[in-house]
Amino acid sequence: MRLLPLGVFLLCQNNFFGSFGVAATQCRLKSPGKVLANVPATPPSNPSNGVGTPQSSTVPPSSSIPPSFSSNPGSAAPTPSPAPDFVYGNDKIRGVNLGGWLVLEPWITPSVFESTNNDAIVDEYTLGQYLDTKTALDILQRHWETWITEEDFVAIKAAGLNHVRIPLGYWSVPLTSADTDGPTHVDPYIPGGWPYLVKALGWAKKHSIRVIIDIHGAPGSQNGYDNSGHRTSNPQWADNPANVSRTVDTLRFITKSIGDMVDVIELLNEPAGFRGGGFSQTVRQFWSDGYDAVREAGDAGIKVMIGDAFLGVQNWNGFLAYPRAQGVLMDFHEYQIFSDLELDRSFDEHVKFACNYWDSLSAYESSNIWTIIGEWSNAVTDCAKWLNGRGVGSRWDGTWYSSANSQYHGSCTNFTGSYAGFSGSYKAFLRKYWEVQVEVGENISGWVFWTWKAENADEWSYQKGLEGGWIPHDPTDRKYPGICS
Numbered sequence: 045m046r047l048l049p050l051g052v053f054l055l056c057q058n059n060f061f062g063s064f065g066v067a068a069t070q071c072r073l074k075s076p077g078k079v080l081a082n083v084p085a086t087p088p089s090n091p092s093n094g095v096g097t098p099q100s101s102t103v104p105p106s107s108s109i110p111p112s113f114s115s116n117p118g119s120a121a122p123t124p125s126p127a128p129d130f131v132y133g134n135d136k137i138r139g140v141n142l143g144g145w146l147v148l149e150p151w152i153t154p155s156v157f158e159s160t161n162n163d164a165i166v167d168e169y170t171l172g173q174y175l176d177t178k179t180a181l182d183i184l185q186r187h188w189e190t191w192i193t194e195e196d197f198v199a200i201k202a203a204g205l206n207h208v209r210i211p212l213g214y215w216s217v218p219l220t221s222a223d224t225d226g227p228t229h230v231d232p233y234i235p236g237g238w239p240y241l242v243k244a245l246g247w248a249k250k251h252s253i254r255v256i257i258d259i260h261g262a263p264g265s266q267n268g269y270d271n272s273g274h275r276t277s278n279p280q281w282a283d284n285p286a287n288v289s290r291t292v293d294t295l296r297f298i299t300k301s302i303g304d305m306v307d308v309i310e311l312l313n314e315p316a317g318f319r320g321g322g323f324s325q326t327v328r329q330f331w332s333d334g335y336d337a338v339r340e341a342g343d344a345g346i347k348v349m350i351g352d353a354f355l356g357v358q359n360w361n362g363f364l365a366y367p368r369a370q371g372v373l374m375d376f377h378e379y380q381i382f383s384d385l386e387l388d389r390s391f392d393e394h395v396k397f398a399c400n401y402w403d404s405l406s407a408y409e410s411s412n413i414w415t416i417i418g419e420w421s422n423a424v425t426d427c428a429k430w431l432n433g434r435g436v437g438s439r440w441d442g443t444w445y446s447s448a449n450s451q452y453h454g455s456c457t458n459f460t461g462s463y464a465g466f467s468g469s470y471k472a473f474l475r476k477y478w479e480v481q482v483e484v485g486e487n488i489s490g491w492v493f494w495t496w497k498a499e500n501a502d503e504w505s506y507q508k509g510l511e512g513g514w515i516p517h518d519p520t521d522r523k524y525p526g527i528c529s
């Protein structure tokens with residue numbers, strides 16, 4: 045998930061200290077709030093990408109190609125059984141992210157971080173850096189074995205969902221020197237997650253859940269967030285062509301080795317397109333090269349997902365559209381909590397804001413590529429412990445970086461943690477907020493909630509939402525039909 049969303053463009057003037065000394069020069073470039081509509085369009089780098097070629101309606105190629113489950117001798121994966129028909133561009137993606145599993149996030153599993161007794165361990169990178177390998181591997185293996193199990197796939201299926209999105213760090217992908225001209229070491233990361241992923245792909249097939257594999261952490265970090273594996277004010281992914289080409293090699297490897305077990309390969313999560321220094325141009329070239337790598341290495345039925353890189357979907361008009369490409373999806377993320385401007389919204393205004401961004405997403409999709417909201421949540425505060433990073437407080441209650449001119453929005457009590465403390469009116473709102481975002485997602489190609497589980501932040505947990513009653517067991521249930529009309 046993003047810790048510095050579109051609102052970053054506002055915030056940087058209020059200080060972007062701590063570990064996030066980023067984007068300071070971007071403040072004046074983007075206006076928040078209306079980013080979707082206001083970001084000036086960059087001309088497509090490939091003029092042959094025709095804008096106005098609606099892939100989803102008039103062009104059959106992507107949806108007419110059946111999903112492939114061809115056997116792959118290089119794969120250790122169990123024999124798949126075909127999922128029921130799902131037609132991309134026609135059927136709606138209804139999914140959850142398996143966040144905090146193969147890429148650790150302090151706020152999703154604070155206990156994993158607390159167990160290290162070291163405050164300097166703030167992400168998976170520092171976990172590998174500051175613990176000896178055996179200790180780190182023990183902690184990680186226990187986590188990999190327990191955080192997501194087959195029971196989760198059973199429960200996800202029972203909740204009427206049809207997709208999971210699985211964030212994956214490059215360090216978990218066992219590239220060998222036969223797979224890349226570049227380095228294959230992953231220091232200081234601890235490798236070992238791959239077999240757990242492969243096992244989960246078997247559960248997904250068994251329980252007819254489709255899988256979006258998402259490179260969530262790239263070499264050098266594509267955004268500097270802890271959820272990229274490495275929290276840093278100086279993410280270097282785009283600075284070094286070797287980092288980028290290693291990421292392409294990683295995609296090729298994934299496609300070859302497990303492509304027959306996954307439905308969608310998302311090339312990279314949330315590259316920080318708002319950074320200067322050619323970052324956004326690097327992202328654009330990488331989407332193109334990554335797409336080609338997946339197409340060369342795998343079956344044409346595999347879908348490829350790109351993201352808006354925080355630039356607004358309109359920035360990608362005509363990009364990787366048919367006929368240059370086929371079977372491509374756009375991933376848009378939305379959280380309304382990472383700036384004072386957003387936190388100032390009332391419950392009703394949050395709902396309204398969600399209704400309002402549909403137009404631009406829908407307009408983009410209808411003349412470009414299938415579009416989903418691949419991350420969103422029920423949170424309306426940033427109160428979840430360590431959501432902004434281990435040891436970092438919340439903007440909501442003014443405990444974010446002390447140097448920032450924090451604005452107090454309210455107490456965090458009973459907005460996060462266990463839903464035992466949630467008031468009836470808060471839970472009623474959570475239902476409404478869930479529903480409006482589902483409605484908006486279903487007016488395009490679908491939605492993937494962030495996240496399935498969190499140790500101690502029930503407003504972010506689909507599982508707890510089902511249990512606590514604000515998320516229905518049938519995602520087509522509506523308490524608020526026509527909520528945006």
Ligand SMILES: *[C@@H]1O[C@H](CO)[C@@H](O)[C@H](O)[C@H]1NC(C)=O
Pocket residue numbers: 457458464465466
């Ligand atoms: C928070 O929830 C707990 C548990 O239900 C309750 O006892 C407490 O009064 C609540 N606090 C506030 C400030 O509402």
Ligand SMILES: *[C@@H]1O[C@H](CO)[C@@H](O)[C@H](O)[C@H]1NC(C)=O
Pocket residue numbers: 399402403480483484487528529
């Ligand atoms: C979905 O689209 C329909 C028209 O196609 C529109 O009436 C409705 O308001 C839209 N819903 C949302 C949530 O945007």
Ligand SMILES: CC(=O)N[C@H]1CO[C@H](CO)[C@@H](O)[C@@H]1O
Pocket residue numbers: 227263264280281283284286287
């Ligand atoms: C993992 C990896 O190879 N990272 C490299 C990314 O780019 C930076 C900047 O050039 C290098 O220092 C890293 O080694």
